[in-house]
Amino acid sequence: MSEPAALVFEERRFSLPQLDALAGGLAATLAKGGVIAGQRVAVMASNRPEFVGALRAIWLLDATAVLISPAWKRDEVDHALALTDPAHAVGDHPVLAGLMPMLHLDEPIAPGEPLAGRPPPDADAVLVFSSGTTGPPKAVRHTHAALHEAVRHWRDALVLTRRDRIQVATPPSHILGLLNILTALCTGASARLHPRFDIDRMLHHIENDRITVEMAVAPIALAIASHPELESYDLSSLRYIIWGATPVSPSVAETVTRRTGVGWVPAYGTTELPVIACNPLQGARLDSVGRPVPGVDLRVVALETDQPVGPGEVGEIQARSMSLMAGYLPAEATAEAMRDGWYRTGDVGWLDSEGWLRITDRLKEMIKVRGFQVAPAEIETVLHGHPAVKDCAVFGVPDGINGEAIVAAVAARGPVNAAALTARVDERLASYKRLSRVVFVDDIPRLPSGKVLRRVLKETYGCTSDG
Numbered sequence: 001m002s003e004p005a006a007l008v009f010e011e012r013r014f015s016l017p018q019l020d021a022l023a024g025g026l027a028a029t030l031a032k033g034g035v036i037a038g039q040r041v042a043v044m045a046s047n048r049p050e051f052v053g054a055l056r057a058i059w060l061l062d063a064t065a066v067l068i069s070p071a072w073k074r075d076e077v078d079h080a081l082a083l084t085d086p087a088h089a090v091g092d093h094p095v096l097a098g099l100m101p102m103l104h105l106d107e108p109i110a111p112g113e114p115l116a117g118r119p120p121p122d123a124d125a126v127l128v129f130s131s132g133t134t135g136p137p138k139a140v141r142h143t144h145a146a147l148h149e150a151v152r153h154w155r156d157a158l159v160l161t162r163r164d165r166i167q168v169a170t171p172p173s174h175i176l177g178l179l180n181i182l183t184a185l186c187t188g189a190s191a192r193l194h195p196r197f198d199i200d201r202m203l204h205h206i207e208n209d210r211i212t213v214e215m216a217v218a219p220i221a222l223a224i225a226s227h228p229e230l231e232s233y234d235l236s237s238l239r240y241i242i243w244g245a246t247p248v249s250p251s252v253a254e255t256v257t258r259r260t261g262v263g264w265v266p267a268y269g270t271t272e273l274p275v276i277a278c279n280p281l282q283g284a285r286l287d288s289v290g291r292p293v294p295g296v297d298l299r300v301v302a303l304e305t306d307q308p309v310g311p312g313e314v315g316e317i318q319a320r321s322m323s324l325m326a327g328y329l330p331a332e333a334t335a336e337a338m339r340d341g342w343y344r345t346g347d348v349g350w351l352d353s354e355g356w357l358r359i360t361d362r363l364k365e366m367i368k369v370r371g372f373q374v375a376p377a378e379i380e381t382v383l384h385g386h387p388a389v390k391d392c393a394v395f396g397v398p399d400g401i402n403g404e405a406i407v408a409a410v411a412a413r414g415p416v417n418a419a420a421l422t423a424r425v426d427e428r429l430a431s432y433k434r435l436s437r438v439v440f441v442d443d444i445p446r447l448p449s450g451k452v453l454r455r456v457l458k459e460t461y462g463c464t465s466d467g
Helices: 016-032 049-060 074-084 094-099 144-158 175-187 199-209 218-225 250-260 331-337 376-384 418-428 454-461
Strands: 007-009 012-014 040-044 064-067 088-091 124-129 139-143 165-168 190-193 213-216 240-243 264-268 296-301 315-321 327-329 342-351 357-362 367-369 372-374 389-398 404-412 435-440
Touching: 007 049, 007 175, 012 016, 016 049, 016 088, 040 049, 040 074, 040 094, 049 064, 049 088, 074 094, 074 139, 088 094, 124 144, 124 175, 139 144, 144 175, 165 175, 165 199, 165 213, 175 190, 190 199, 199 218, 213 218, 218 240, 218 250, 250 264, 250 376, 296 342, 327 331, 331 342, 357 376, 367 389, 367 404, 372 376, 376 389, 376 404, 376 418, 389 454, 404 454, 418 435
Parallel strands: 007 190, 040 064, 040 088, 064 124, 165 190, 213 240, 240 264, 404 435
Antiparallel strands: 007 012, 124 139, 139 327, 296 315, 315 342, 342 357, 367 372, 389 404
16 A cells, blocks of 8 residues: 655655655765755745655754745845854755856655654744735744744644645745645644645645645635636545635625635744634634634733733734744844733733634834824725725825824726725714825735735835815
8 A cells, every 4th residue: 555645746756754855865865965054045945845854854954944935035045044044055046056166956866774863843934924914034942842842732732633625825935835835744744745826726735635625825725716617626635724814804805605606714933933822613703813723822912011911902913922033133022022922912902801802903014193003904895895905005104293194005807996995985984083194006015925915016106185
């Protein structure tokens, strides 16, 4: 009887022993190239099985993987290399190959014997990069012990077993893609890795592979909801769809459920602390990211005083856990993010009396209008409810003595004008949340995780408001 597939990529299938052989071969090649314990190895690769093999190979050598997004350009990669100072490189990307000697993953690698030994739990396993929505990305250090805890939290929260089949279309260099791959491998579940996100291929494989758990960030959720032939696919194998990385857009989620019968499980994590909260599989709700998972402590502190607040009061969300990062590079950034063992998420929200967590916005993205704090996500929810709005993002621009004015960037799927959208917000929200301007765009700039690049919008449309 053949070994079950642990990883599937297009027509290629890998059992765990085959993945071990791939990792062993890559480890032998890297060792021959001079990689030794304690060094950092840059990894910049497309979604492919060899990425998984390279990661495991680096760990077999007690080295640390520096995961660089394949979407990054030369200046961004330059910044990452200067920050992390890797001694070696492996991947398939010409940008990295142009900056330092790189073992190319297209080169033939002879299968190798799995190496014995295990890295120390407190050694750095990976350096992953924070999203960088407000500035240059920081490198986040995760030890093997912390990653192990994060995987356990994710497996338990999703009640994953070896009978599950998942697929990963987000980059494995990002914490969500990495977490999903590692959790599937540790659980014995099967994971299909996609070279890139393609909505038709994703739906095809849910039907053909009988995928049981689908992971969706905002762009994937939007693509599912707006697919013209969604009903023609058999999605009955899905136990649920995860919504992560950004606040849920209820209208999008409800459209998917109405058209497919599949429910959602919202969850919440960050690069620094991969799993913070998750909805229960039964009784999940769209207005909350769930309750803190066992092993994670949560609190909300006042924005002005940093003192804990009671249920229903809005403040910054803070968390602590064994799965928390070991710190940032540059190291001096760590002190700003940590306080007495608590990680300051930079997210604003509140806990109710039963421990359900709501996220209202990002601290750095709150818009300050005449002394009021305005959450972009609140206005975006109102705009998403308009049938002609395909996607949107709200941000602040300088507005003299008023502080900031509110601008909405809107990608429309049908005819709509600025006056109608402004009136919709006026009808539903307080007067200080009024839109100053609406700009129509083809697409909202987002990271692969779905997070809006408000910095890009501010740079493009950041002139002072005209009223």
